[in-house]
Amino acid sequence: MKFQIDEKYLFDCFRRLVEVPSPVCYGEKINPLLEEMAAEMDCRLTYDLRGNSYITLDGEDNDKTVLVAAHWDTLGLVVRRVDADGKIRVRQLGGVNYCSLEGESVTIHTRSGKEYTGLITCQSHSVHVFDDARTLERNENTMIVLLDEDVHSKEDVRALGILNGDFISIDPRCEVTPGGYLKSRFIDDKAAVACVFAMLKHLKENGLKPKYRTMLCFTYGEEIGLGGPWVPAEVSEYVAIDIGLIGPDYEGHERCVTICAKDNKAPYTYALTNRLIAYAEKAGCDYAVDIFYRYGTDASVALATSNNLQAAAFGMPVYCSHGRERTHALSLQNTTNLLLAYVLDI
Numbered sequence: 001m002k003f004q005i006d007e008k009y010l011f012d013c014f015r016r017l018v019e020v021p022s023p024v025c026y027g028e029k030i031n032p033l034l035e036e037m038a039a040e041m042d043c044r045l046t047y048d049l050r051g052n053s054y055i056t057l058d059g060e061d062n063d064k065t066v067l068v069a070a071h072w073d074t075l076g077l078v079v080r081r082v083d084a085d086g087k088i089r090v091r092q093l094g095g096v097n098y099c100s101l102e103g104e105s106v107t108i109h110t111r112s113g114k115e116y117t118g119l120i121t122c123q124s125h126s127v128h129v130f131d132d133a134r135t136l137e138r139n140e141n142t143m144i145v146l147l148d149e150d151v152h153s154k155e156d157v158r159a160l161g162i163l164n165g166d167f168i169s170i171d172p173r174c175e176v177t178p179g180g181y182l183k184s185r186f187i188d189d190k191a192a193v194a195c196v197f198a199m200l201k202h203l204k205e206n207g208l209k210p211k212y213r214t215m216l217c218f219t220y221g222e223e224i225g226l227g228g229p230w231v232p233a234e235v236s237e238y239v240a241i242d243i244g245l246i247g248p249d250y251e252g253h254e255r256c257v258t259i260c261a262k263d264n265k266a267p268y269t270y271a272l273t274n275r276l277i278a279y280a281e282k283a284g285c286d287y288a289v290d291i292f293y294r295y296g297t298d299a300s301v302a303l304a305t306s307n308n309l310q311a312a313a314f315g316m317p318v319y320c321s322h323g324r325e326r327t328h329a330l331s332l333q334n335t336t337n338l339l340l341a342y343v344l345d346i
């Protein structure tokens with residue numbers, strides 16, 4: 001590989017990021033961490049009014065501005081209602097697969113700043129009790145949260161300060177094996193945020209400047225299409241770093257970086273995608289080019305919403321996307337390498 005990426009820093013970043021809950025649009029806890037991580041790199045985080053945050057780097061040529069986006073938001077839930085018996089019903093934030101959530105620990109974040117843990121399960125929660133415990137479809141109408149509190153009524157739950165609309169985060173269960181496999185929820189897209197910081201560290205330590213003025217953008221609502229609709233007017237290229245997929249249609253695998261040529265909205269900008277392929281070649285990346293079907297990124301949303309820019313996307317392929325995902329350290333290395341080649345334009 002062309003660039004020597006600090007893998008320990010990259011994984012440390014991922015762990016720090018993934019342990020901080022940040023369901024879609026809930027930046028209360030992740031924004032202070034991003035500010036801290038930016039400060040460690042002698043950078044400052046700025047915000048737009050929507051909730052996206054930015055680190056802006058001077059380039060060799062500041063007449064052109066490019067943007068690299070990675071979303072900090074993750075799948076999550078909100079409190080829909082509290083049942084008479086104190087069980088909590090939910091609505092989803094993003095493309096939740098309830099089958100993969102059953103039995104997970106969750107945390108409810110109240111507007112007054114309290115946190116309560118619970119267990120998410122199906123209302124037919126036990127094969128010893130319910131005939132349909134194996135067959136009842138897991139969806140918004142059949143899943144419940146059991147609070148880890150001595151509550152027996154709606155009033156008991158309300159007395160804790162829990163309101164409808166409170167955010168619910170899901171335990172990430174992050175694990176790294178000695179062989180370099182990363183198993184965790186929310187590799188989508190906190191691994192991409194970690195890659196952006198690993199790139200930033202490499203630039204800083206080697207005294208390198210991006211080719212163009214470069215905005216590193218951490219978006220707040222990709223999982224529901226809110227990350228890319230508005231883009232600062234000076235941005236002429238929008239590159240989203242987001243997960244790749246693994247499956248029968250795809251060339252990508254857990255050790256490479258996948259360049260996404262098309263997603264469910266549209267083909268990405270032809271010339272910019274060609275440049276990414278050329279950068280991947282030159283940087284010696286193990287890479288694949290794929291088109292994704294049930295999938296979108298901030299970049300294709302930016303294209304679809306009247307911004308005057310070119311768009312592209314690439315990232316680390318994962319198994320079990322939107323569940324407890326798995327990828328390998330090499331795919332994070334390849335992704336960071338391609339990111340460096342792109343911002344340095346070499």
Ligand SMILES: [Zn+2]
Pocket residue numbers: 071188189222242243
């Ligand atoms: Zn994503």
